[in-house]
Amino acid sequence: MAYLLSTENFSKMSELVYRRSGILLQNEKHFEKLAKFIDARALTLGLDSFRKYFYKLRFDDNDESEFQELMNAITVNETYFYREKDQFEVLVNNVLPELDTNTKDLRPLRILSAPCSSGEEAYSIILHILEEGVVVEKRDIEVVGIDIDSTVIKKAIQGSFSERSVHAIPKNILAKWFKKRSLSYDIHENLRGTIDFKVANVFDKIQMRKLGKFDVIFSRNMMIYFDDESRKQVAMTFYDMLNPGGYVLLGHAEYMSRIVSVFNAKKIDTTLIYQK
Ligand SMILES: C[S@@+](CC[C@H](N)C(=O)[O-])C[C@H]1O[C@@H](n2cnc3c(N)ncnc32)[C@H](O)[C@@H]1O
Known part of the structure; x- marks a missing residue:
């Protein structure tokens, strides 16, 4: 399956995610999840390349709604009541x-x-x-x-x-x-x-x-x-x-x-x- 995301572009994405949220993405662990997410967002937004998606995320996202979509997709939210009680x-x-x-x-x-x-x-x-x-x-x-x-x-x-x-x-x-x-x-x-x-x-x-x-x-x-x-x-x-x-x-x-x-x-x- 060919994704819009390449290994080289994964580094650009992980650099942006790290700079803005502190979260470290690792190629082995996160590539597929991120690639599927970008393909789905590109489809929704009518974009046909990683370059266009990345441009949208970096320069055409004044209300930060695209960044929010990205955060919602990559965070690990595991929690439960009375954890570490x-x-x-x-x-x-x-x-x-x-x-x-x-x-x-x-x-x-x-x-x-x-x-x-x-x-x-x-x-x-x-x-x-x-x-x-x-x-x-x-x-x-x-x-x-x-x-x-x-x-x-x-x-x-x-x-x-x-x-x-x-x-x-x-x-x-x-x-x-x-x-x-x-x-x-x-x-x-x-x-x-x-x-x-x-x-x-x-x-x-x-x-x-x-x-x-x-x-x-x-x-x-x-x-x-x-x-x-x-x-x-x-x-x-x-x-x-x-x-x-x-x-x-x-x-x-x-x-x-x-x-x-x-x-x-x-x-x-x-x-x-x-x-x-
Ligand atoms: C594993 S949960 C921990 C929840 C709870 N504190 C607990 O221990 O059960 C980690 C949470 O950190 C949030 N998170 C990650 N980076 C963050 C940031 N830069 N600012 C605020 N929240 C962040 C994630 O969205 C996720 O919901």
């Missing part, structure tokens, strides 16, 4: 009580899930706060979820999840906060709309600045797709976005000490957290 426990048992004590004014504490994929991480934060957190009784907490992929953000806003996605939620909590439909579990109407979900790219400094300052940033299982230079950039963006004393939590396989040295690492049981 010990971090949510550390959030409600250690991090939030400490932040509550140390921030004297009664402003809301703000938590960012970046990336949130289809929302499971951000809702897991809310569910832990509601079910186990004492801080919530005295203080407003705001949760914001962002992802570069607009299809997952749409799903997050809809709040309708698959059996696989909810499999790790304890049965009593599932029964309390979800409505079982024939093919899905829908989040309770009292929770729908409590999280501010937005499409945003962590490399877009303007979008990041607009989100404001946070007390806690969850950034799990995204930087594994980046190289060291991109990880460093994102870590410093998060540093700037945190209030003094705020925390970053990374995925289990990710270590801030290998990225930047500006955070103080703390170990609570087996969980590492990083303080500004």
Whole structure:
């Protein structure tokens, strides 16, 4: 099967994807998926060569809708509720009580899930706060979820999840906060709309600045797709976005000490957290 994409042009595409999203594409892993995607887009757009598609993407995409199509096609959105659950426990048992004590004014504490994929991480934060957190009784907490992929953000806003996605939620909590439909579990109407979900790219400094300052940033299982230079950039963006004393939590396989040295690492049981 002949694709519009050639090996040489794959390098041009991967360079553009890397520069704009931090995501590293590898020929062996991603060529076929990308080639099929470009053929499908070219057909939809009435373009008959890679050169025309690439021109459209680079120079004729003012609203970035073509770039958005590309991002939606290449991102890996794997996620589920209560993934790496010990971090949510550390959030409600250690991090939030400490932040509550140390921030004297009664402003809301703000938590960012970046990336949130289809929302499971951000809702897991809310569910832990509601079910186990004492801080919530005295203080407003705001949760914001962002992802570069607009299809997952749409799903997050809809709040309708698959059996696989909810499999790790304890049965009593599932029964309390979800409505079982024939093919899905829908989040309770009292929770729908409590999280501010937005499409945003962590490399877009303007979008990041607009989100404001946070007390806690969850950034799990995204930087594994980046190289060291991109990880460093994102870590410093998060540093700037945190209030003094705020925390970053990374995925289990990710270590801030290998990225930047500006955070103080703390170990609570087996969980590492990083303080500004
Ligand atoms: C594997 S999911 C992780 C979701 C969740 N944090 C978790 O651990 O379950 C990775 C997400 O990172 C998002 N992503 C990749 N590059 C991004 C970028 N530059 N800005 C924002 N999100 C990005 C992808 O769209 C994808 O949904």
